[in-house]
Amino acid sequence: MRISELTSRAFSSLREASPVALLPIGTVEAHGMHAPLGTDIVIPVEIGRRVERADPKRFLLLPEIPYGHSWDLAPFAGTVDIPARPFLRYVSAVAVALVRAGLPRQIWLNGHGGNNGALTLAAEEAAEVGAAVVIVHWWMDFRREIDAIIEGAGHAGADETAAVMAIDPNWVHLEDTPDQTPPRLARLTYKELAGRESRFPGAVNGQPRHATPEKGEALLDMCARRVQEIAAESFPA
DSSP, X not given: OBGGGOOHHHHHHHHTTOOEEEEEEOOBOOBTBTBOTTHHHHHHHHHHHHHXXXXXXXXXXXXXXXXXXXXXXXXXXXXXXXXXXXXXXXXXXXXXXXXXXXXXXEEEEXXXXXXXXXXXXXXXXXXXXXXXXXXXXXXXXXXXXXXXXXXXXXXTSHHHHHHHHHHOGGGOOGGGSOSOOOOOOOOOOOOOSTTHHHHSGGGOOSOGGGXXXXXXXXHHHHHHHHHHHHHHHHSOO
């Protein structure tokens, strides 16, 4: 079910079955010149839709949190960067409010790496008041499965681009991306104000030209299936 479509009476009845709440979280930021600014939110929303459709009595899909912490991509046009502390406080407040509304079992479907640190702290705060939170970073947690489907993953790379193409191919313009973009080989946390644009040349660090809608469809289905498996393990029926 989707909470936005329920009446208060219907929600009260559904709440008694202790559904697992799915909360998509992302950001609005540059994804090269070829992918939409909302890439990091449309993907987790779509994963949530597929999970909910697979078992609408068990899963309750919530409206997304579309703005996140995008410090590294802030120099690029279209990026909406929310500082980490207010973002953390807001997500924590939403999670606590969900507990009070009768939804302590929560899966956060995160689509943006810049959110990771704040979400960990927000989940701890929510747990203090009775929440049980699983955070799914799909591009990290399902990396082995993704690499088996498509090569060239990365920010605005083949994985994200393919997923968006599967959702709506009209949102992707591969003609506007270079043939090859250098991957980020060092997986380090490195912060420097002056060098952000050079670390993400053209706001890309993958190989989006490897993307196809078919690979995106396989990727999204895999992510939805893995989320269902995680829910079964974390929140037994």
